[in-house]
Amino acid sequence: MTEDPGEPWSFAAARTPGVYALARRLEDDRVDHAGTPLNDHALCGVTGIAVCRSVFDPNVPNVCPECREEAARTPPEPEPSGQERLHDMLEPAEGPLRDELRRLLRGGARVGPWRGGHAQTLAGDVVFDRIIEGADAIRKALAAAASVELIWARGGGRNFLVVVPHGVGSPAVAVQLPDPD
Ligand SMILES: [Zn+2]
Secondary structure, rough: OOOOOOOOOOOHHHOOHHHHHHEEEEOOOOOOOEEEOOOOOOOOOOEEEEEEEOOOOOOOOOHHHHHHHHHHOOOOOOOHHHHHHHHOOOOOOHHHHHHHHHHHHHOOEEEEEEEEEEEHHHHHOOOHHHHEEEEHHHHHHHHHHHEEEEEEEEEEOOOEEEEEEOOOOOOOEEOOOOOOO
């Protein structure tokens, strides 16, 4: 993607075209079907599939013609950027840091690394000594659920750390010291 200086950064412009995942029937893995990770059937309706990590390519010779047709008729949803996903995840959070980060995300603040997994494991990646605002909220969010998302973001000259507990509790936003040189 090329950056046009005349065009302001936006969620809409930052979305990437969606793709269907490659799916194969367990019984006959020679034909490429289009599937989605959460579906137990391909676009053409066949079941007993395994969804692969690869992307469905409608132009390969061994493609299922019905899946190719259906994929062309109903293109996959565009993928939101990390900024947009984090912005949406912070909807239920509260406080001035949350408002500040959401505003920066709407302007294209840098997002990443983004890790998901066991709260206890990911807590090891949090350096509390470096947090200058919001440490208590981060501790609370890490203790709220068995699994969390741990996300770093940077914008407006500030380093943010976000914990989003899965299922329960409220996302927490903290600010960390600037990176050491
Ligand atoms: Zn198919």
